[in-house]
Amino acid sequence: MSGAAPGGVLTFGEGLMKLALPPAQRLEELGNLRAECAGSELNVAAALRTLGRxxxxxxxxxxxxxxxxxRAHVRALDVQDLxxxxxxxxxxxYLEDHHPPRPSRAVYDREGTAFQxxxxADLNGSWLGGRSALHVSGISLALGPGPRALALALVGAARxxxxxVSFDVNHRRLLLxxxxxxxxxxxxxQRADLTFVAERDAELFGGAEGLRALNPQAQIIVTRGARGSETxxxxxxxxxxxxxxxxGPGRVGRGDAFAGGYLHAYLDGGSPREALRFAAACAALKTTLPGDQLRASEAELRAVQAGSETDEPRR
Known part of the structure; x- marks a missing residue:
């Protein structure tokens, strides 16, 4: 990959307060809650920053x-707050964090928000000044006509x-x-250069073939959970x-770390094969971490790819 100074990325999406229950606790037995700052597109920005972009x-x-x-959390991530x-x-x-066979559960409270x-009309051309890429997700498109229009206006301006243009379908069935x-x-x-989609959500378009019919030129990256990924x-x-x-405890945000890692490697001149392997390493390391954002150095990720990391402590 190139050693040149990395180009910046703009992400667009809602910031949220995630209220997480203790592991395995159900909302019907509500006790303690832990507040965390969340948001898919913010997670992608955080992944890019931890990688030095x-x-x-x-x-x-x-x-x-x-x-x-x-805003304080965004600054702590060293992400530029616009x-x-x-x-x-x-x-x-609210998030219930369970383990199989009990599924985890989210309960949204997202009506009447500032993001909506x-x-x-809020589009500011300066947001994209000097940026190499834009990342948006289907979550913003599902949250109402205003955010959807601004997201698509940003896509048009980026083109x-x-x-x-990086687009993560990120379908939320509780929203749409x-x-x-x-x-x-x-x-x-239709206008993305990179389209990320979970295998279960690709079927909404008729599979990867349906997404290809929408956009003949895009790289379509399909994530398949424990069965890996494909471009x-x-x-x-x-x-x-x-x-x-x-x-580990960090399943939430794993897909965002994957998308951020792929985009970083792609912008750095990596081949699709290199970008896919780097993204898989980002997702793996994110799983080891609590919270929603990836924290890892590029050296740690290279070690995962090389298979040189073990669960033995460094002494």
Whole structure:
């Protein structure tokens, strides 16, 4: 990969307060809660920053202490905060963290938020100044007409500037019914250079072949959980990557670490095979960490790829 100074990335998405229950506890038995700052696109920006790439984040936040709390967290991640203050509240969700066969569960409280007050009229051309790429996700497209319009306006502006457009379908069935998914996410998928999609969500488009029909030129990256991942190239070649063995408390945010790692390697001149392997290492290391954001050096990730890390302590 190139040793040149890395180009920056702009991400766009909602900031949230995640209220996490103790492991294996159910909401019906609610006791202690742990507040964490969350948001898929912010997680991607955090992954890029920990890898040494400049990253900025655009959102809508309320005034007052809760908005200030999110802004302080963004600054602590060393991500440039371009959020706009808007009327409304901070989105919240509750998370039950379980292990198979009991599924984890999220309960959203995301109506009337400051993020939903954003519109395409908020677009600021300077946000993309000097950026190499834009990253957006289907979550923003599902949260209402205002955020959807601004996300698509950003995609259009990025295309005009020649910046890479990275789109993660990131379908949330609690926000958008399956039958509306293809129409809602399609306009972004059609214009993306990189499209990330979980295998279960690719079927919303008719599989990777359906996404290819929408966009003949994109790299389509399909994540398959413990069965690894694959990149579908425009010429029809499919590159596969096994998942790295991993364990730990950090399943939430793993897909965002994967997307951030792939985008970082792609912008650094890595081949699709190299980017896929690097992304898989990012997802593996994220799983070892609590919270939603990846914290790892590129050297640690190279060691995972090389198979030189073990569970023995360094002494």
């Amino acid at each position: 400049p990253a900025a984040w655009v959102s809508g936040l309320p005034g007052g202490p809760l908005g200030d709390w999110v 959020s706009l203050e808007r009327p409304g509240r901070l989105g919240t969700f 007050a954003l519109t395409a 005009e500037r020649g910046a890479v 019914p399956d039958h509306a998914a293809a129409d809602t996410y399609g306009p972004a998928a 579908h190239l425009p010429g029809g070649e499919v590159i596969t990557q096994d998942a790295f063995p991993t364990a």
